[in-house]
Amino acid sequence: MKAEVICIGTELLLGDIVNTNASFFAKELASIGISLHYITTIGDNKERIISAFKLAFERADIIITSGGLGPTVDDITHECIADFLSVKQDLHQDIADKLQAFFKDRGREMVKSNLKQAYLPSGTDILTNNYGTAPGLIYNKNGKIILTFPGVPKELKSMWSETAKPYLFNLQPNKSLIKSRDLRFAGEGESAIAEKVSDLLALENPTVAPYAGNGEVRLRITAKAESEEKADSLIKPIEEEIRKRFPKFYYGSDSENLASVVGKLLIEKKQTLSVAESFTGGTVAKRIVDNTGASNYFTFGMVAYSEELKIKLLGIEKELINTYSIYSEQVAVEMAKKVREMTGTDWGIGTTGLADNIDKDNVKAGTIFVAINSKEKTEVRKLVYSGWKREDIIYMGSQAALNLLRLALIE
Amino acid sequence: MKAEVICIGTELLLGDIVNTNASFFAKELASIGISLHYITTIGDNKERIISAFKLAFERADIIITSGGLGPTVDDITHECIADFLSVKQDLHQDIADKLQAFFKDRGREMVKSNLKQAYLPSGTDILTNNYGTAPGLIYNKNGKIILTFPGVPKELKSMWSETAKPYLFNLQPNKSLIKSRDLRFAGEGESAIAEKVSDLLALENPTVAPYAGNGEVRLRITAKAESEEKADSLIKPIEEEIRKRFPKFYYGSDSENLASVVGKLLIEKKQTLSVAESFTGGTVAKRIVDNTGASNYFTFGMVAYSEELKIKLLGIEKELINTYSIYSEQVAVEMAKKVREMTGTDWGIGTTGLADNIDKDNVKAGTIFVAINSKEKTEVRKLVYSGWKREDIIYMGSQAALNLLRLALIE
Numbered sequence: 001m002k003a004e005v006i007c008i009g010t011e012l013l014l015g016d017i018v019n020t021n022a023s024f025f026a027k028e029l030a031s032i033g034i035s036l037h038y039i040t041t042i043g044d045n046k047e048r049i050i051s052a053f054k055l056a057f058e059r060a061d062i063i064i065t066s067g068g069l070g071p072t073v074d075d076i077t078h079e080c081i082a083d084f085l086s087v088k089q090d091l092h093q094d095i096a097d098k099l100q101a102f103f104k105d106r107g108r109e110m111v112k113s114n115l116k117q118a119y120l121p122s123g124t125d126i127l128t129n130n131y132g133t134a135p136g137l138i139y140n141k142n143g144k145i146i147l148t149f150p151g152v153p154k155e156l157k158s159m160w161s162e163t164a165k166p167y168l169f170n171l172q173p174n175k176s177l178i179k180s181r182d183l184r185f186a187g188e189g190e191s192a193i194a195e196k197v198s199d200l201l202a203l204e205n206p207t208v209a210p211y212a213g214n215g216e217v218r219l220r221i222t223a224k225a226e227s228e229e230k231a232d233s234l235i236k237p238i239e240e241e242i243r244k245r246f247p248k249f250y251y252g253s254d255s256e257n258l259a260s261v262v263g264k265l266l267i268e269k270k271q272t273l274s275v276a277e278s279f280t281g282g283t284v285a286k287r288i289v290d291n292t293g294a295s296n297y298f299t300f301g302m303v304a305y306s307e308e309l310k311i312k313l314l315g316i317e318k319e320l321i322n323t324y325s326i327y328s329e330q331v332a333v334e335m336a337k338k339v340r341e342m343t344g345t346d347w348g349i350g351t352t353g354l355a356d357n358i359d360k361d362n363v364k365a366g367t368i369f370v371a372i373n374s375k376e377k378t379e380v381r382k383l384v385y386s387g388w389k390r391e392d393i394i395y396m397g398s399q400a401a402l403n404l405l406r407l408a409l410i411e
Numbered sequence: 412m413k414a415e416v417i418c419i420g421t422e423l424l425l426g427d428i429v430n431t432n433a434s435f436f437a438k439e440l441a442s443i444g445i446s447l448h449y450i451t452t453i454g455d456n457k458e459r460i461i462s463a464f465k466l467a468f469e470r471a472d473i474i475i476t477s478g479g480l481g482p483t484v485d486d487i488t489h490e491c492i493a494d495f496l497s498v499k500q501d502l503h504q505d506i507a508d509k510l511q512a513f514f515k516d517r518g519r520e521m522v523k524s525n526l527k528q529a530y531l532p533s534g535t536d537i538l539t540n541n542y543g544t545a546p547g548l549i550y551n552k553n554g555k556i557i558l559t560f561p562g563v564p565k566e567l568k569s570m571w572s573e574t575a576k577p578y579l580f581n582l583q584p585n586k587s588l589i590k591s592r593d594l595r596f597a598g599e600g601e602s603a604i605a606e607k608v609s610d611l612l613a614l615e616n617p618t619v620a621p622y623a624g625n626g627e628v629r630l631r632i633t634a635k636a637e638s639e640e641k642a643d644s645l646i647k648p649i650e651e652e653i654r655k656r657f658p659k660f661y662y663g664s665d666s667e668n669l670a671s672v673v674g675k676l677l678i679e680k681k682q683t684l685s686v687a688e689s690f691t692g693g694t695v696a697k698r699i700v701d702n703t704g705a706s707n708y709f710t711f712g713m714v715a716y717s718e719e720l721k722i723k724l725l726g727i728e729k730e731l732i733n734t735y736s737i738y739s740e741q742v743a744v745e746m747a748k749k750v751r752e753m754t755g756t757d758w759g760i761g762t763t764g765l766a767d768n769i770d771k772d773n774v775k776a777g778t779i780f781v782a783i784n785s786k787e788k789t790e791v792r793k794l795v796y797s798g799w800k801r802e803d804i805i806y807m808g809s810q811a812a813l814n815l816l817r818l819a820l821i822e
Contacts (some may be wrong), residue, residue, distance in 0.1 A: 013447045015438025018431050022452065027426025036424045037459060041433065041450035048448060275714075281700025282693035285714045289692025292767060292801060300720045303686075303696045303712030305705070309754055313711065343720055356703060390703060 001172060002035045003062035006052050008077055009151055010043035012067075021066040021149075021156055028160060032169045033176040033224065034062065044074040046083070053084045057144055062168065067151035069134035071114045077148055078137060082121035085139070089119040092126060095135055102133055127163055131155045138167070145171070178224050179231035183242055185217040186258055186403040188249040193217050196245055206234050208242070215399035216258075251406055258402035259287040265409040266297035271346035273405070274300040276314055276339035278326075278352040279368060281305065283398045300343040304335070314338050327353055327363040329371070329380045336373035347408075348373045349401050355393045366393055370401035372408055379404050412583060413446045414473035417463050419488055420562055421454035423478075432477040432560075432567055439571060443580045444587040444635065445473065455485040457494070464495045468555055473579065478562035480545035482525045488559055489548065493532035496550070500530040503537060506546055513544055538574055542566045549578070556582070589635050590642035594653055596628040597669055597814040599660040604628050607656055617645050619653070626810035627669075662817055669813040670698040676820040677708035682757035684816070685711040687725055687750035689737075689763040690779060692716065694809045711754040715746070725749045738764055738774040740782070740791045747784035758819075759784045760812050766804040777804060781812035783819055790815050 005025045011017050022039045029036045038059065042048050049068075056063045068077030082089050096118035103110040120126065120137050127136035127147060132155040139146040147164050149156040169175065185193055190212035194201065197219065200208040206223035219242060223234035243250050252261045266273060275284050285301030288294050304310040307326055311318055315338050316331060324330040332350045340348030353368030354360055366388055371380040381400055385393045416436045422428050433450045440447045449470065453459050460479075467474045479488030493500050507529035514521040531537065531548050538547035538558060543566040550557040558575050560567040580586060596604055601623035605612065608630065611619040617634035630653060634645035654661050663672045677684060686695050696712030699705050715721040718737055722729055726749050727742060735741040743761045751759025764779025765771055777799055782791040792811055796804045 012434070013437050013450065014441050015434045015436070018429060018434045020429050023423070023426045023429045025426070026424050030425045037454065037456075039424065039452035041452075043448065045448075281705070282696030282712055282714070283700075285693030286697045289694075289714065289716065290802060290805075294692070295716055299717040300724065301693055301712075301714030301716070303693070303700065303714075305700065305712070306710040309711045313753065342724065391701060394701075 001062060001168075002037060002060040003029050003064055004056040004060040005029075005036065005039045006049075006056060006063060006065045007039065007041045007151075008044065008049060008065055008067040009041075010045075010074070012041050013043050020153060021151065024153070024157065025064055025066070025160075028165060029064075031178045031180075032165060033172065033178060034168060044068060044076060046076055046080055049076065049080040050084050053080070053146075061143060062145045062147070064164075065146070065148045066156055067149075069117065069136065069148060069150040071111075071116055071133070073113075075116075078119065078121060081124070081137070081139070081146060081148070085121055085123070087122040090122050092118050092120055095120075095126065099133055127159055129155050129159055130162070131158055138164075140171075175226050176224055177226070177228065177231060178222060179228060179235065180220050180222045181235050181239060182254050183219045183221065183239060183250060184252045184256060185219070185246060185249045186215070186251050186399065187407070188217065188246075190217045193219065193246070193249065197242060200238060200242065203238070206231075206238055208238065215396045248407065248410075251403070257287075258399060258406060260291050262402050262406050262409065263288065263291050263294060263297060265406065266347075267293075269409065271409075272297050272299055273347045273349065274298075274302075274339045274343040274345040275349040275401075276302045276304055276335040276351075277349075278304055278310070278335070279355045280351045280394050280397045280401070281355075283394050284349060284351065284401055287398055287402070299345055300339070302339055310335070315342070325361045325363060327361055327367060327369065329369050329382060332369035332371035333373060333378055333380050336371045337378075340373055346374055347405060349405060351397055351401055353393075353397065355390045355397075357387075357390075368393065368397045368400075370397055370404060372401070372404045374408070377408055379408060412473060412579075413448060413471040414440050414475055415467040415471045416440075416447060416450045417460075417467060417474060417476045418450065418452045418562075419455065419460060419476055419478035420452075421456075421485070423452050424454045431564060432562065435564070435568065436475055436477070436571075439576060440475075442589050442591075443576060444583065444589060445579065455479060455487060457487055457491055460487065460491040461495050464491070464557075472554060473556045473558070475575075476557070476559045477567055478560075480528065480547065480559060480561040482522075482527055482544070484524075486527075489530065489532060492535070492548070492550070492557060492559070496532055496534070498533040501533050503529050503531055506531075506537065510544055538570055540566050540570055541573070542569055549575075551582075586637050587635055588637070588639065588642060589633060590639060590646065591631050591633045592646050592650060593665050594630045594632065594650060594661060595663045595667060596630070596657060596660045597626070597662050597810065598818070599628065599657075601628045604630065604657070604660065608653060611649060611653065614649070617642075617649055619649065626807045659818065659821075662814070668698075669810060669817060671702050673813050673817050673820065674699065674702045674705060674708060676817065677758075678704070680820065682820075683708050683710055684758045684760065685709075685713075685750045685754040685756040686760040686812075687713045687715055687746040687762075688760075689715060689721070689746070690766045691762045691805050691808045691812070692766075694805050695760060695762065695812055698809055698813070710756055711750070713750055721746070726753070736772045736774060738772055738778060738780065740780050740793060743780035743782035744784060744789055744791050747782040748789075751784055757785055758816060760816060762808055762812055764804075764808060766801045766808075768798075768801075779804065779808045779811075781808055781815060783812070783815045785819070788819055790819060 068075045124137040124139045129135045134150040136148040194210045206221045211218045221235050223231040225231040282303045288298050310316045332352045335350030336348035350371045366385040479486045535548040535550040540546045545561040547559040605621045617632045622629045634642040636642040693714045699709050715725050721727045743763045746761030747759035761782045777796040
C-alpha cells in the first residue's frame with residue numbers, strides 16, 4: 001500500500017510555520033509499513049487542492065491531508081473532497097450537537113460559520129477529534145482511501161493514534177510494522193561507538209544505525225515484523241548485546257536524557273543533589289527541575305555569576321581564585337564541595353568557565369570546567385569548545401556535568 | 412514569477428528530519444515577491460525526481476531544490492537534471508581543485524566518489540557553496556530557471572542569501588519585496604490587543620496581523636515595496652502608531668525577548684539583579700544568562716527548591732510560611748527581598764508555586780506567585796494555570812516575573 005500526504009494551508013507556503021505534521025505522518029506511516037513517495041504542500045486554493053487529489057490517486061492508494069478543516073472561509077478541504085468525489089455535503093447532527101456543547105461549556109455563543117464543520121461529503125465517515133472542534137473524515141471505496149486531519153498538531157496526533165493508525169494497519173494485506181528503539185550514549189564520540197558495533201551495522205532486520213547530536217550519540221535499532229511483540233523480540237537481543245559492549249557510555253533509551261537518568265539513579269540510591277553554577281547559569285538546575293518529582297532529590301541550586309558572590313555566598317576562598325584563576329579545575333571542585341556542604345546534600349555539582357568568545361585571565365574562550373563532589377569522591381573535567389556558540393557551550397557544559405555524576409552513581 | 416520548491420531525500424519521507432528548508436525557502440521567496448504554489452517532497456528516486464521536474468515546469472518558472480548533492484550513490488539531483496535537460500555532465504576543474512584543497516586542509520584523502528561533486532550538467536553555472544563540499548547549480552534558459560542547494564541548512568542558507576536571492580530578485584520584471592516587522596507584547600491577551608488596533612488590521616500595505624503564543628502576543632507589520640528602504644518607510648509610521656497605543660504592553664521587536672529587553676533596561680539604568688526561584692527551577696536565571704553580557708547586570712541566582720533550604724539559606728522565616736503557606740504572595744515577595752539583600756543588587760525576583768498537577772497545602776495545582784522587589788518597590792502577581800503542562804507553567808512563570816520587572820523598569 002502506498003500513501004501520499006497533502007498538507008493544505010497558505011501559511012505553509014509563506015513559511016510562517018515549519019511543517020512538523022509532514023514529518024509526523026512520514027514517520028508514522030513508515031512505522032506501519034506503508035510507503036510514502038510524495039508529500040505535497042499547497043495553499044487554500046480549490047482548483048489546486050482538487051488537482052492535487054487527482055494526481056495523488058493516480059500514484060497512490062491512500063491520501064492523508066492536514067489543514068483546512070476550520071470554520072473560516074479559507075478552510076475548504078472537505079468542500080474540495082465533495083467536489084472531487086462529485087457528491088454533496090451532509091449535515092451530521094451528532095457533530096453539530098458536540099459543537100453546541102463545546103461552545104456552551106466555554107460560555108460562548110456558537111456563530112453560524114462554526115456549523116460548517118458539521119458537514120461532511122456524502123459517503124464518508126467521521127474521524128473523531130476529541131481535542132478540538134474540527135472532525136476529520138474517512139473515505140474508503142474501491143481500494144482508495146482518504147483521511148483528513150486538522151492542522152493543529154495536538155489534535156492531528158491524537159486522531160492518528162486513536163483511530164487512523166489502527167484503521168490503516170488493519171487494512172494492510174501483509175501486516176507489517178516498523179519499530180525503533182534509540183539507545184543513548186554519553187562520554188564517547190560517534191565514530192568510536194560506531195566502530196565498536198561495526199558488525200551490527202551490517203544487520204538487516206533489525207538494522208542498527210548511529211546518529212550524533214547535542215553532546216551525545218544514539219544507536220537506533222529498527223525492526224520490521226508483523227506485530228509489536230515480534231518487533232520487540234527482534235530488538236531485545238541486539239539491545240542487550242550493544243549495552244553489554246558499553247557498560248559506561250550507554251546511559252538510557254528513547255526519550256530519556258542525562259538529567260532524567262541522573263534523577264532516576266538518585267531516587268534509587270535515596271541520595272540528594274545541589275548545584276553551584278557559573279557559566280551554565282541555571283541550565284543544569286533547569287534541566288534537573290524539568291523532570292516531575294525532582295523535589296525528591298534536588299534541593300538547591302545556585303547561580304554564582306559574579307566573582308564577589310562566589311566568595312561571599314558560596315564561600316570560595318579568594319586565595320584559591322588568585323592562585324588558580326576563577327576559571328580552573330580547583331574552583332569548579334570547590335564550588336561543588338561548598339554547595340554540597342552548605343545544603344547537606346550527598347552530591348554537589350560545580351561549573352565554571354568561559355562561554356563567551358573572549359579570552360580572559362589567560363584562559364582561552366570556550367574553556368570550561370565541571371566538577372562533582374561527595375564525601376567520598378571528587379571528579380572534574382576540563383573541556384574546550386573554541387569558536388562554539390554561547391548556548392551550545394552552556395548546553396555541553398550541562399551534559400558533561402550530568403554525565404560525570406551519572407558515571408559516579410553507576411560505579 | 413512563480414516558483415516551486417522540490418525537497419529531495421528519502422530521509423524526509425521516513426520522517427527522520429523535520430523539513431525546515433521548505434519553510435525557509437517559502438519565507439524567503441515571499442520576501443522577494445515570488446509566488447510559491449507547491450512544495451513537493453520526494454525520495455532519492457531518479458524516475459520520480461525527473462517527473463517532479465516536468466510537472467513543476469508545467470506550473471511554474473523557477474524550480475528550487477534542496478538535497479541530493481552529496482558524494483554518495485543516492486545523491487542524484489544533478490544527474491537527474493542532466494537527464495531532464497537531455498545534456499551530459501561536464502567536469503569543472505575549479506570545483507575539483509577546491510575539493511582537493513578541502514580534504515588536504517583536513518589531512519584526509521579525497522576518495523574517488525567525491526569527484527562526482529565536480530560535475531555539473533552542460534549549460535549550467537556553479538552556485539558556489541562556501542561552507543561545504545557540495546556546490547549547487549544555476550540554470551536559466553528560455554525563461555525557465557533551476558537553482559539547486561544541498562540539504563544542510565547552514566550551507567543552503569548562506570548560498571541563498573549570498574547568491575540566489577539577489578540573483579532572483581534582479582530577474583523580476585516588477586521588482587518588489589516583502590518586509591516584516593514583529594512587535595512584541597506582554598501582559599495583555601491577543602483579542603484585547605487586536606481590538607485596540609482593529610482599524611489597522613484592515614490596512615492593505617502594510618498589513619497588520621496578530622499572532623499569539625508562548626505567553627506573549629505579536630503584531631506583524633508586513634510591507635510590499637520595490638526596495639528595503641521603501642518598505643521600511645511604509646512600516647515606520649504604523650509601528651509608531653501601534654507603539655503609541657501600547658505604552659505599557661509593547662516590549663520589543665523581532666528577535667528580542669523579555670529577558671533580553673530586561674537586560675537592556677538594566678544596563679541603561681546601571682542596575683543589577685538577583686533571583687530566588689522555586690517552581691521555575693532555574694529557568695528565570697537561564698533565560699537571563701542566555702544573553703551575552705549578562706554578567707553586567709546579573710550577579711546571582713538561587714534555586715531554593717526545598718522548604719528547609721528556603722528557610723536556612725535564603726532566610727525566609729518559618730512563621731511566614733506557616734501563616735501564609737509556602738505557596739503565597741508573601742513568600743514570593745520575601746524571596747525577592749531576601750535574595751536582593753543577600754547579594755546587594757538593586758532588584759530581586761522571587762518565584763513560588765505549584766508546577767505539578769497536584770493540589771498541595773490547600774493551594775490548587777497550577778497556582779503560581781511571582782514577585783519583584785527593590786528598596787522602593789514591591790510587585791507581586793498570582794496566576795493560575797490549571798491543567799497546563801509542567802514545562803509550560805514554568806515558562807509562563809518566567810514570562811510573568813520578567814514582565815513585572817520590565818514594567819517597573821520603564822515606569
